Amino acid sequence: MAVSSVSAIGIASPANRARLLWALWILAAIIGGLGFLERLLHGDQATDFSSYIPWGLWVAAYIYFSGLSAGAFLLAATIYVFRIRVLEPIFRLSLLLAAVTLPMGLLLIGFDLGHLERAFLVIIRPQFHSMMAWMVWLYTAYLILVVVMLWSSYNSDRPGRDPEAVTKDRARLRVLAMIGIPLSIGFAGGVGALFATLAAREFWHSSLFPIFFLVGALTSGTALVTAVVAWQWPSRDAAWKDLVTLLGRTVLVLILIDLILELAEFMTPSWYQIGSFYELTRYVLFGPYWYVFWVVHLLLGVIVPIVLLAKNRSPVVTGVAAALVAITFFAVRLNLVIPGLVTPELRGLEQAYRDPIGNRLTFAYFPAWFEWQVLLGAIAFGVALWYVLIRLFPQVLPSPAQSSEVGQ
Amino acid sequence: MDRRSFLKVSGLIGGTLGAADLLTIGDALANPNADRTASLPVLDRVKAEPGEDVLIRMQRELVRAMNKPLEKRRWGMIIDTRKCVACHSCTVGCIMENKLPPGVVYRPVIDQEIGSYPNVSRRFLPRPCMQCDNPPCVPVCPVKATWKRPDGVVVIDYNVCIGCRYCITACPYQARTFDFGQNWDHNAAHGNDGGLALETCRKYAQEPSFEYGTTWSRSEGVIPKSPVGNARKCTFCVHRLEHRQLPMCVTTCLGRATLFGDLNDPATLVSQQAVRNNAVSLKPELGTEPKTRYLL
Ligand code: SF4
Numbered sequence: 260m261a262v263s264s265v266s267a268i269g270i271a272s273p274a275n276r277a278r279l280l281w282a283l284w285i286l287a288a289i290i291g292g293l294g295f296l297e298r299l300l301h302g303d304q305a306t307d308f309s310s311y312i313p314w315g316l317w318v319a320a321y322i323y324f325s326g327l328s329a330g331a332f333l334l335a336a337t338i339y340v341f342r343i344r345v346l347e348p349i350f351r352l353s354l355l356l357a358a359v360t361l362p363m364g365l366l367l368i369g370f371d372l373g374h375l376e377r378a379f380l381v382i383i384r385p386q387f388h389s390m391m392a393w394m395v396w397l398y399t400a401y402l403i404l405v406v407v408m409l410w411s412s413y414n415s416d417r418p419g420r421d422p423e424a425v426t427k428d429r430a431r432l433r434v435l436a437m438i439g440i441p442l443s444i445g446f447a448g449g450v451g452a453l454f455a456t457l458a459a460r461e462f463w464h465s466s467l468f469p470i471f472f473l474v475g476a477l478t479s480g481t482a483l484v485t486a487v488v489a490w491q492w493p494s495r496d497a498a499w500k501d502l503v504t505l506l507g508r509t510v511l512v513l514i515l516i517d518l519i520l521e522l523a524e525f526m527t528p529s530w531y532q533i534g535s536f537y538e539l540t541r542y543v544l545f546g547p548y549w550y551v552f553w554v555v556h557l558l559l560g561v562i563v564p565i566v567l568l569a570k571n572r573s574p575v576v577t578g579v580a581a582a583l584v585a586i587t588f589f590a591v592r593l594n595l596v597i598p599g600l601v602t603p604e605l606r607g608l609e610q611a612y613r614d615p616i617g618n619r620l621t622f623a624y625f626p627a628w629f630e631w632q633v634l635l636g637a638i639a640f641g642v643a644l645w646y647v648l649i650r651l652f653p654q655v656l657p658s659p660a661q662s663s664e665v666g667q
Numbered sequence: 668m669d670r671r672s673f674l675k676v677s678g679l680i681g682g683t684l685g686a687a688d689l690l691t692i693g694d695a696l697a698n699p700n701a702d703r704t705a706s707l708p709v710l711d712r713v714k715a716e717p718g719e720d721v722l723i724r725m726q727r728e729l730v731r732a733m734n735k736p737l738e739k740r741r742w743g744m745i746i747d748t749r750k751c752v753a754c755h756s757c758t759v760g761c762i763m764e765n766k767l768p769p770g771v772v773y774r775p776v777i778d779q780e781i782g783s784y785p786n787v788s789r790r791f792l793p794r795p796c797m798q799c800d801n802p803p804c805v806p807v808c809p810v811k812a813t814w815k816r817p818d819g820v821v822v823i824d825y826n827v828c829i830g831c832r833y834c835i836t837a838c839p840y841q842a843r844t845f846d847f848g849q850n851w852d853h854n855a856a857h858g859n860d861g862g863l864a865l866e867t868c869r870k871y872a873q874e875p876s877f878e879y880g881t882t883w884s885r886s887e888g889v890i891p892k893s894p895v896g897n898a899r900k901c902t903f904c905v906h907r908l909e910h911r912q913l914p915m916c917v918t919t920c921l922g923r924a925t926l927f928g929d930l931n932d933p934a935t936l937v938s939q940q941a942v943r944n945n946a947v948s949l950k951p952e953l954g955t956e957p958k959t960r961y962l963l
């Protein structure tokens with residue numbers, strides 16, 4: 260989606276544009292690659308998260324990417340299970356986006372671990388009481404499911420496959436999609452529960468959190484699919500226009516639902532301006548990073564897209580609006596993770612014992628360059644994965660000559 | 668205290684500290700009863716008497732508790748905030764004992780100011796791990812790397828912990844910190860004594876820690892050597908207890924403000940202090956049931 264934002268700049272000649280995109284990608288890959296190297300050699304030393312703010316940019320990015328994945332997948336599965344004909348052409352594209360965005364998140368959360376080499380322990384000695392163990396198991400199951408679905412869908416229209424087998428393939432695909440719906444709802448909501456189950460953290464400890472995460476996943480995932488369809492769809496015919504318009508409308512509805520949930524989540528506990536939750540809401544709204552909420556999230560991620568989507572029918576504008584939603588959703592994720600950690604659990608702890616050397620005993624956090632670098636690397640990795648996969652599965656973007664092959 | 672009993676006390680404390688060098692360190696996690704001695708011979712020479720130093724009493728109680736099976740003991744700590752003078756000896760003693768790197772601290776002393784000028788007072792709140800009886804940090808761990816031992820101490824297996832830091836976010840007292848792999852020699856040398864500071868810090872970085880009765884030589888790398896990359900926390904010095912030594916913070920406490928002992932034994936100092944009407948636990952509303960309590 261980094262690429263789709265670039266498309267908004269609109270560079271005249273396609274050849275020039277391609278060259279620019281390549282140059283940007285190579286730059287991102289080099290910077291990110293150096294970040295990966297630094298991470299592998301020196302661990303998390305160059306990060307700015309700390310003992311008191313133990314989760315930072317990467318955790319926010321992880322829930323962001325896994326949300327994109329769950330959202331795109333839910334869209335794909337719904338299309339297939341409920342046979343939503345108009346959206347059938349984008350079934351595979353959504354599935355493939357789900358398959359690309361999740362590994363981006365997993366890469367970042369892997370780098371976040373102090374002992375990446377022990378990650379497999381979650382599989383061999385899980386504690387199923389832990390929400391995090393659940394997440395790992397659900398992701399693993401989900402990733403396998405997505406790969407199997409992609410493979411079945413690819414298989415079903417290999418030239419020369421006999422029609423009976425194709426029918427069987429499709430039936431199987433439908434069953435898989437049905438299994439996938441609760442699975443992806445489970446993990447999209449489950450990530451929220453990972454935070455919400457902690458009684459120690461008032462900002463997170465709310466029953467609305469998992470729901471908020473789930474709707475957030477749907478909103479951002481659908482927006483991403485919309486942006487990619489608007490930008491990369493091979494044919495620019497009337498059917499495409501209708502498709503983008505419909506997707507744009509869906510995104511609009513989802514943004515509004517998300518906004519209602521957001522109001523409920525933040526206004527209910529702080530309405531009478533008393534209590535520690537109110538202080539945390541104030542931190543989000545008027546703290547040092549006020550612009551993350553007001554400018555990035557509310558203005559660019561909600562107001563501008565709503566205006567664009569409500570008034571306009573041009574697929575390009577819809578694409579831009581959707582891209583804005585998809586990208587700025589990262590701000591929502593950041594504002595869910597970080598504020599939960601910024602206040603000392605015991606008054607005065609921040610002064611009790613300081614760490615002038617590593618700066619790890621502080622309640623101030625701003626992602627270090629190194630953290631952005633690794634995030635950039637993950638994005639470059641995702642873009643590369645997407646580039647390779649759409650070439651491996653060319654039916655994802657059906658050329659104008661092809662008709663819709665999905666569904667019965 | 669007269670001169671004779673002073674000598675006895677210093678002999679006792681010196682003796683117990685020295686014992687660490689003599690005894691080989693066993694694996695407290697795998698074999699909690701390693702190196703058990705029935706008593707400390709030096710204690711036989713110190714008669715229990717009223718008004719004796721609480722350290723001697725606690726030492727005697729410690730030996731008694733260690734002669735019981737692990738599951739019969741229940742360690743607790745009482746911190747008398749009125750006696751704490753905020754000298755930070757416990758913080759520093761703990762750091763030295765466990766060879767803590769920058770960014771890791773098990774027992775900071777929180778300095779809380781109450782009121783405003785001219786009516787101001789201060790309260791000092793040393794904050795070790797509360798050793799919750801119902802620890803919220805335990806069930807969150809995805810790999811069962813942290814648990815409550817039968818004697819009530821919440822421990823971390825450094826060889827299993829994947830460093831996800833979920834437990835750090837789950838602890839309501841922020842008693843867990845993360846080992847980022849940094850050392851004191853990084854950025855340490857400034858001023859006239861810079862060279863000396865640097866050399867000392869380098870030596871310190873080489874020193875192993877004996878937490879849980881294992882020898883840990885930590886270092887950063889492609890595969891970091893634990894406890895680098897792990898969550899870390901106060902252990903009530905279980906490795907010292909095995910050698911009949913009180914936790915380091917208890918022995919270094921200038922004001923005798925930190926009391927330690929077996930809560931299962933009704934005759935111990937901590938059992939008696941824990942039920943005083945001015946004994947409180949932090950955030951009782953969360954139901955964590957801390958075994959570290961405060962006298963206000
Ligand atoms: S940081 Fe280690 S001990 Fe804590 S929850 Fe993660 S794996 Fe468990």
Ligand code: SF4
Pocket residue numbers: 795796797798799802803804805821837838839840841842843900955
């Ligand atoms: S104080 Fe924190 S680290 Fe210690 S047992 Fe309780 S929850 Fe766990």
